[in-house]
Amino acid sequence: MVDLERDLQLLRRDVVVPDTPDIADEVARRMAARAPAAKRARLSPRAALALAVLAALVLAAGAVAAIPDARHAVLRALGLEGVTVERVATQPHAPVAHTLRIGQPVSLERAAREVSFRPLVPRAVGNPDRVAVSFEAAGGELSLVYAPGRGLPRSRFTGVGLLVGELRGDLNPDLLKKAVGPGGRIRTLAIRGHRAIWIAGAPHELFYANAHGGAGVTKARLAGNVLLVQRGNVLVRIEGEMKLKEARRIAGSLRPSASG
Structure with missing residues (x-):
């Protein structure tokens, strides 16, 4: 009880x-x-x-x-696929990533051909400075990297101004796991009718589960403020040194890439 x-x-x-x-x-x-x-x-x-x-x-x-963990079930029921958000009793202590492990650098045009979904680009911040594709996730994972500047301060967790990650949530149930400690805040909301979760405050841990069915975690790091948005079968993860208002503006400007 x-x-x-x-x-x-x-x-x-x-x-x-x-x-x-x-x-x-x-x-x-x-x-x-x-x-x-x-x-x-x-x-x-x-x-x-x-x-x-x-x-x-x-x-x-x-x-x-x-249900083994009712909090997970409730967050999944809100419409987000591919991620699990959990409250933990102690503040996370995962390492800060000195180098982002986001896969091979490619052009946006090539990325659109290699992943199993049409890339979404946030028009509010323009085209990314760097694009990478990883296949640790089924269907591929796309990363859009924006350099610091243009109102995007450098993140102490990623070293970049903005990091946008995209993957097929329906093909990767619970691939991403987020552990939020006592100092973190979790809020559910909608972005232009799409379900979203905002995580802010103290840093939280980001884990990648084994996408190929094995046990264990393939990588883990500390993460800063993050907005998770479900766009159809694509889970979009927007991370940066930003407030909710700016995160909503960026997420609301997501549009299919012309290269898709």
């Missing part, structure tokens, strides 16, 4: 739930309609409402207890 209470508290803090209609009256009406005629008169609206609330709490608790 202690673990369940902790998970529920984490869910309450991290997940922004949209407004939902008041269903208590409808639940109470249906429960009363199904009650035997002899007992229906003794079931007051207050009692029916109490039973409905109790039933909802039992179902919610059962759902959390039945």
Whole structure:
């Protein structure tokens, strides 16, 4: 029960739930309609409402207890594929990447031919200064690198101004794992109708699981502020020294590459 209470508290803090209609009256009406005629008169609206609330709490608790990590399931249910976000009790201590391991440098035109999706380019910051492709992920992973400048300060975690990563989330369930400590903030939101998660505050850990079915982690590093956006079957990861307003502007300007 202690673990369940902790998970529920984490869910309450991290997940922004949209407004939902008041269903208590409808639940109470249906429960009363199904009650035997002899007992229906003794079931007051207050009692029916109490039973409905109790039933909802039992179902919610059962759902959390039945899933190994309910926080992962909730974040996946929001529409993001290819990433798992987890709260951890201690601040992460992964190494800072001195050299980005993002694959082989290629042109954007060649990248569009090699990956199994159409690249998305953030028009708000123009064409990238460098493009790389890695095949640690099924379908390939595309990285767009922007040099510091033009309003993009150098990140102490990547050494660049902006790093945009793209991969097929549907082909890589839980490939990326993010561990967010007590100093980090997690917010769910929508960018032009697309599901997104914003992670900011203290640095968090970024892990790459083995994309080929093996156990273990292929690489890990500390990461700064990140916006994760689901665009169809493509998971887009935008990392940089930026506030949410700027991250939203960049994500909102994502457009299919003319080279695709």
